[in-house]
Amino acid sequence: MKKHVVLYKALSAQLMARLQAQADVTLIERLDAQGLAQLRNALPGAHGLLGASLKLDAALLDLAPNLQAIASVSVGVDNYDIDYLTERRILLSNTPDVLTETTADTGFALILATARRVVELANLIRAGQWQKSIGPEHFGSDVHGKTLGIIGMGRIGEALAQRGHFGFGMPVIYHSHSPKPAIEQRFNARYCSLETLLRQADFICLTLPLTAETQGLIGEHAFAQMRPESIFINISRGKVVDEAALIDALRNGQIRAAGLDVFEREPLSADSPLLQMDNVVATPHMGSATHETREAMARCAVENLLAALAGERPVNLVNPGAWKG
Numbered sequence: 001m002k003k004h005v006v007l008y009k010a011l012s013a014q015l016m017a018r019l020q021a022q023a024d025v026t027l028i029e030r031l032d033a034q035g036l037a038q039l040r041n042a043l044p045g046a047h048g049l050l051g052a053s054l055k056l057d058a059a060l061l062d063l064a065p066n067l068q069a070i071a072s073v074s075v076g077v078d079n080y081d082i083d084y085l086t087e088r089r090i091l092l093s094n095t096p097d098v099l100t101e102t103t104a105d106t107g108f109a110l111i112l113a114t115a116r117r118v119v120e121l122a123n124l125i126r127a128g129q130w131q132k133s134i135g136p137e138h139f140g141s142d143v144h145g146k147t148l149g150i151i152g153m154g155r156i157g158e159a160l161a162q163r164g165h166f167g168f169g170m171p172v173i174y175h176s177h178s179p180k181p182a183i184e185q186r187f188n189a190r191y192c193s194l195e196t197l198l199r200q201a202d203f204i205c206l207t208l209p210l211t212a213e214t215q216g217l218i219g220e221h222a223f224a225q226m227r228p229e230s231i232f233i234n235i236s237r238g239k240v241v242d243e244a245a246l247i248d249a250l251r252n253g254q255i256r257a258a259g260l261d262v263f264e265r266e267p268l269s270a271d272s273p274l275l276q277m278d279n280v281v282a283t284p285h286m287g288s289a290t291h292e293t294r295e296a297m298a299r300c301a302v303e304n305l306l307a308a309l310a311g312e313r314p315v316n317l318v319n320p321g322a323w324k325g
């Protein structure tokens with residue numbers, strides 16, 4: 001008998017066909033109130049779940065007594081209670097690697113856009129203010145040769161370091177759980193404490209996961225250590241940052257600008273002060289959002305899910321403790 005899979009993210013026709021060849025599929029197109037009600041109804045019969053951007057807490061998953069596997073279409077797994085899943089032996093998989101380069105591209109897009117004031121100046125000429133936009137008060141700051149600071153030297157951090165070092169001649173400093181000699185050799189990077197990085201980097205980039213340890217890591221104390229020329233970039237998770245402290249730092253001129261792809265609460269409210277500031281470039285959590293990468297992520301998730309439902313260990317298993325072998 002085919003297993004029952006609940007999708008809460010649409011797939012390309014090709015991937016849908018691949019999944020439907022192996023499983024009965026229920027597709028929930030939108031996670032609005034109606035979609036959530038559909039999900040609740042489908043959970044009791046579900047053996048597998050595939051999707052992203054939904055907090056799957058115990059209250060919801062208790063509705064799914066037959067659940068064997070969840071394939072998250074993301075590398076970040078902060079939406080899941082891993083201890084709960086492991087206890088229930090539900091295999092959780094994610095989609096690392098396939099999105100690394102695209103997300104690092106997004107990081108660099110934010111670095112360039114903030115430093116060179118791309119959005120602000122583009123908006124001025126749209127408003128017919130070309131003459132106003134070309135004066136020294138609208139000059140930006142250089143990116144090449146400036147110090148790139150990376151907090152969380154994992155896959156995406158490394159891809160950012162590569163761009164900074166080879167593409168822009170930037171000295172790279174980083175803070176992570178531990179030094180990474182291979183990275184230091186490849187990119188001439190220097191490991192340092194968080195405090196040193198905050199004080200010395202011109203661009204302070206967050207590429208950390210959201211965990212109990214990183215939640216609120218960058219708050220008032222951290223912003224106080226940055227310099228008025230510092231530019232802050234967040235492509236990890238909004239909750240790693242105390243957003244009220246970030247807003248204060250921008251308002252008080254403690255830092256020059258911020259490029260933000262992620263926010264404490266998503267979607268970001270249209271009346272957020274961040275959207276009123278010329279020195280903020282805000283994007284809608286689109287770090288991995290290219291056609292190519294989203295398809296690769298979905299393919300990876302489908303293969304992980306099919307493997308798990310076939311009794312095989314998924315390549316990108318997040319909670320090995322749930323694997324019976």
Ligand SMILES: NC(=O)C1=CN([C@@H]2O[C@H](COP(=O)(O)OP(=O)(O)OC[C@H]3O[C@@H](n4cnc5c(N)ncnc54)[C@H](O)[C@@H]3O)[C@@H](O)[C@H]2O)C=CC1
Binds near residue numbers: 151176235285
């Ligand atoms: N904006 C977007 O659309 C995207 C955001 N992300 C976010 O980026 C995160 C990182 O992704 P990857 O680079 O693939 O993960 P990764 O696991 O390869 O890298 C994370 C690095 O952070 C380090 N780290 C973790 N906690 C730390 C701490 N407390 N102090 C110092 N270092 C710490 C780890 O040791 C690791 O080296 C994801 O977890 C996700 O939240 C990922 C993809 C797209």
Ligand SMILES: O=C(O)C(=O)CO
Binds near residue numbers: 074076
């Ligand atoms: O993969 C992730 O963790 C994202 O944030 C979206 O690509």
